[in-house]
Amino acid sequence: MPAAVVTLKNTENQDRLIIQNPASGLSLQGRIRVPGDKSISHRALMLGAIAQGETTIQGLLLGEDPRSTASCFRAMGAEISELNPEMVRIQGIGLGCLQEPTSVLDAGNSGTTLRLMLGLLASHPGRFFAVTGDSSLRSRPMSRVVKPLQEMGAQIWGRQDGSLAPLAIQGQQLRPIHYHSPIASAQVKSCILLAGLMVEGQTTVTEPALSRDHSERMLRAFGAELSIDPQTNSVTITGSAKLQGQPVIVPGDISSAAFWLVAGAIVPGSELCVENVGINPTRTGILEALERMGADIQMENQRVVAGEPVADLRVRSSALKACEIAGELIPQLIDEIPILAVAAVFAQGTTVIRDAAELRVKESDRIAVMASQLNRMGAKVTERPDGLEITGGTPLIGTDVDSHTDHRIAMSLAIAALNAEGTTTIGRAEAAAISYPDFFQSLIGIIR
Structure with a gap:
């Protein structure tokens, strides 16, 4: 599959990420080292x-x-x-x-x-x-x-x-x-x-x-x-x-690794190894949530680096199922909820995310923005006061979406676009540089 399936264009000092998903689909293969936590x-x-x-x-x-x-x-x-x-x-x-x-x-x-x-x-x-x-x-x-x-x-x-x-x-x-x-x-x-x-x-x-x-x-x-x-x-x-x-x-940031874990799980035929990821037990809610959804993720080479537990995370594509994400799990994955919403779009059944009103006062109102942008792509997402209700299984269609200058929204929409039919354009994609300056280059490097 040609690397040109993902392109980044700059117009009027704003980046637009364009993901063209071919009719034959794509897969993700390789090893990735995410930025420091x-x-x-x-x-x-x-x-x-x-x-x-x-x-x-x-x-x-x-x-x-x-x-x-x-x-x-x-x-x-x-x-x-x-x-x-x-x-x-x-x-x-x-x-x-x-x-x-x-x-x-x-x-x-x-x-x-x-x-x-x-x-x-x-x-x-x-x-x-x-x-x-x-x-x-x-x-x-x-x-x-x-x-x-x-x-x-x-x-x-x-x-x-x-x-x-x-x-x-x-x-x-x-x-x-x-x-x-x-x-x-x-x-x-x-x-x-x-x-x-x-x-x-x-x-x-x-x-x-x-x-x-x-x-x-x-x-x-x-x-x-x-x-x-x-x-x-x-x-x-x-x-x-x-x-x-x-x-x-500084170990690799599990919040950044989360994008690759979901990508590897939802894109058919994919296998990725995300290296040197911090697995501090107060941060591993993303792993528990994806495990509940049936994701195939394995920890390898577990070790302790400067007092923080670290591992390599291997993910393979798998059939996901809906689950509820709420309560004491929320503080352990609050930053990962946008990308978990993307996983829920491709899970069978209805996923409920609640107790996450904190998302409304992040870099954007992440509840409202994820609901509106995923729905633009054809998903079935209902906004709730403290979370989201997502009915999975509906195919996504490429369209124009916007990051609202929120780094986690920009990267989450890019992962969703990998499974959307046609062309997706993400406006203000430069926001990803807030936490992951090389995200789009890494994405281009693992597309097959």
Whole structure:
């Protein structure tokens, strides 16, 4: 099958991905190595910047979001070398030593950058910070982190009573709290823990369900004192920590691997091996969901790299069946729901996704956008307040769709197009570069 089945065209500074599916169909074959985990990349840059001594990072995600994090912390005094996947070096400035920047800190499109960074900024007494982001980030809710920080004594101002960026922060000496989060969110938990680094005493976060634990793992590796109570989904950090720079090896991002796992499962005659994927148990909800759907996925070469479990994931095409995705599984796969919706389109029966209202305040309203764009292709998707109802088995037809400048939407629609008859054009496909700059090149390389 000619590689020209997938082409990328740039018009008016926007990329359009065109996927022409031949009548004879196509298959996917090969080995893929996905970019470094975005969540871990952010945290390595932040902790390296506020630790003492040198931190080295191998496998860093070279995407727009980590660039935003690096830019913000450079503006506050950290020495961070040019970002690249081979080796990034950081000369940390020490806990409590972030400098007052000379201009507004710009988090770009990165909610992780802005929300986690707020915990550090709020706990620097006597220093003033202003933070903003792009139009998408400025519309996303910040009250979920602003509220607990204010309970700790933070002074934060912003639009709609501090719930929207731009935000202004006057650093304060904060006090410890026990925060009962109404949502299971690693960003909320991490923000409070980072604020707690500078607080005398113990700061605790309790969640309704377990969210990803990359912050806890990395904070411990850098020298912070934490205790975890799995029975209550609580984590406690002891303040006045001494953080020491560390070597960090970033595993492949399972959220990026998810696109290939679904592609390999739904495209007939396919077999892919996705190498060096992080399989942290707080992130493997995608594997459990696909297993429920009957996907043929095997873990190979399991190992531990820099404290994070890693494996190669082999996927073969298989007949999928519908399932329900809800409850405590949702925090473990919230970012993967757009591509799981694509899997559900090709599963027999009706898949129900619920308890996922969080999707409405991501880079786009992912519930509304996935429903509208998949329906444009002929799928049967019903939008629900907190999720989707997807009746599978209806053939997709190629048409014009749009990413809504959301990286996960762009890549999910590209995978759906592999099984759509005719030609699919995805508008604003350049959004994929936020988390996976080489996604389309990798896709072209495995089409047979």
